[in-house]
Amino acid sequence: AKRAFRRRRKLEKETKQLIKQEELKRLHKAQAIQRQLEELEERQRALEIFGVKLERELRGESDSGTKDETQLLHEWFELVLEKNKLMRYESELLIIAQELELEDHQSRLEQKLREKMAIDDSLKDEMDLNEE
Numbered sequence: 001a002k003r004a005f006r007r008r009r010k011l012e013k014e015t016k017q018l019i020k021q022e023e024l025k026r027l028h029k030a031q032a033i034q035r036q037l038e039e040l041e042e043r044q045r046a047l048e049i050f051g052v053k054l055e056r057e058l059r060g061e062s063d064s065g066t067k068d069e070t071q072l073l074h075e076w077f078e079l080v081l082e083k084n085k086l087m088r089y090e091s092e093l094l095i096i097a098q099e100l101e102l103e104d105h106q107s108r109l110e111q112k113l114r115e116k117m118a119i120d121d122s123l124k125d126e127m128d129l130n131e132e
Contacts, residue, residue, distance in 0.1 A: 026100050037093055040090050044083065047083050047086070053071060054075055057072050116132045
């Protein structure tokens, strides 16, 4: 009985360590996603500023007469394509972030269930049993 108790304790300890490692992995991944989102926002801001400049040149409101309209339109369409690409990438990052949140929530629920199941049924009241 003593050996079984020690084995169970060891297993519980290893399980807690694995859970902690998984949480740290998710945390690091979430931080990386946050950094990527911030970089993406900066790139989008820069594109927006460049887009405003291009629009002014296309309308003839700018002093710069060095580029012809075909060149400006080409740059405008390249800008729109880049902006759309960044928006898709942002959507993908947000989906990954949401997925991480759900994984974290699932992990916490599993841990809570393990803790409730570890308590002897005779010590639980009706609310505990229903929640379990």
